[in-house]
Amino acid sequence: MTNSKTTELNRRRMLALGAAAIASPFVLSRAAFAVTPAEIKSRGKVLIGIQGDNPPWGFVNSSGKQEGLDADLSELFAKELGVPAEFTPLAVANRIPALTSGRVDILFATMAMLPERAKAVQFSKPYGANIITFIAPKEVEIKSPADMGKYVIGVARGSVQDTDVTKAAPPGTTIRRFDGDAPTMQALLSGQVQAVGGNIFYVPRLNESKPGTYENKLEFTKLYNGACTRLGEKEINAFVNAFIDKIIASGEWGKIYPKWMNNPLPAFPDSIPGIPFTVG
Template sequence: MKKFLAIIISILVLSSLLAGCGKSKASSTPVNEIKQKGKFIVGLDDSFPPMGFRDEKGEIVGFDIDLAKEAAKRMGLEVEFKPVVWDGVLLSLKNKDIDVIWNGLTITEERKKQIDFTKPYLEDRQIVVVKGNSNIASKKDLAGKVIGLQLGSTSEQALNSDAETAKSIKELRKYSNNTEALMDLKAGRIDAVVVDEISGRYYVAKNPGDYKILNEDFGKQIVGVGVRKEDTAFKEELDKVLDEMKKDGTAAEISKKWFGADILTK
């Protein structure tokens, strides 16, 4: 009898150990919590044409909007677009007010300390826009001038990376979005705007003669979709879908719609 009980106990202990091992193995597999939720929420600045902005009907449209909608469809998910204050967008992501930042977000080492990114899908420059009749022709001409840029954007980092130019300017004004900065430039309240090329060129093209772009810039940057560090399974699936969209030409068609050419990274 004692021998029989010993065998039963041994079996129970072994079963418990095996169950524990199975549980440990399963828990090590990343869980796609966003996919389980059935949708993902995109945080964006809705005054950032052509990446994401409101059309004449008040609908949010743009290049990144079309990319996000196509990616969501392929992932079997719904997508919601939520305007946020750009200066606090990283906090909104970490607090789970939004699930991704998909809005021409530049990949920087500082941001990578706080969030994760998909593979880069665009390359962008930080350009200088001045009035069409301005005598500013180079970065040296910005000395003693008032410069505008978007608060919380990488435009400020790009400007500060050129210490000589940053030190020479008279004043730096920060705006909640690029549209406000460019409107102040047109009104003559500032002398130049440092802005993402993808947004700046779109705005300049929509206002022929009002603006011009300097040949010099503040360097190139790469753009990706921002995600939370813990959402590894979601990021992996999103990377896969974006790769598929590039390979089958869908992403290129979206790019041509908004830029007139395929400007996606290969």
């Protein structure tokens, strides 16, 4: 029985691979993954994609519990739905695939709101903010993006800093990509790279290990973070937006936010060019 199932899967895969060999874009419809708040309630749990190694947003603490700003927001969201949250820790580059392939219902995964991403996923209203920075040891001289070319730079593969650094660095700069924030910082600390693209939270974490060594050299984009659902899923998108409005208006979010971010809750824009907050 198991055998027939595996060969069937095999055949299906071969079919998919065969399609690639035909050198033309190949379009095939698949079963719908669409999920509504009502379905989540009747299922009895909400599947949340989150980061597992990116404090203070989403990280697994040393006793194995999911913590951080995104985790707290997720718990509030689950409470709003009246079901428990089930976390799937995701690597940076796995976040969108995990959502589009139906592995999770929603992402609270430090997803920076970017126009190119808005083509792949549906963003909610923003709930957090961050600044993408360029980080290097203090003695390293970096005044403008043109100076970046002199150093070997590390970034987390598929992150916003990946895009920003790639765009800002002069052509020919050596950029090394790693599977997530942890190996990227490790690479800087062990001297495998001389600078990294990161965000405002990299420096405190890096300096925990080598006090007073690193600083932010350049600032790139100011970013807002939003929750993500699949494109075209109206009900759940409306539900998330109403939820975010509600916790901001009640002041609940304003109490939690500074606990993780060391900053008061910023004011969020009503719209961002190229990124619709609602299903149009």
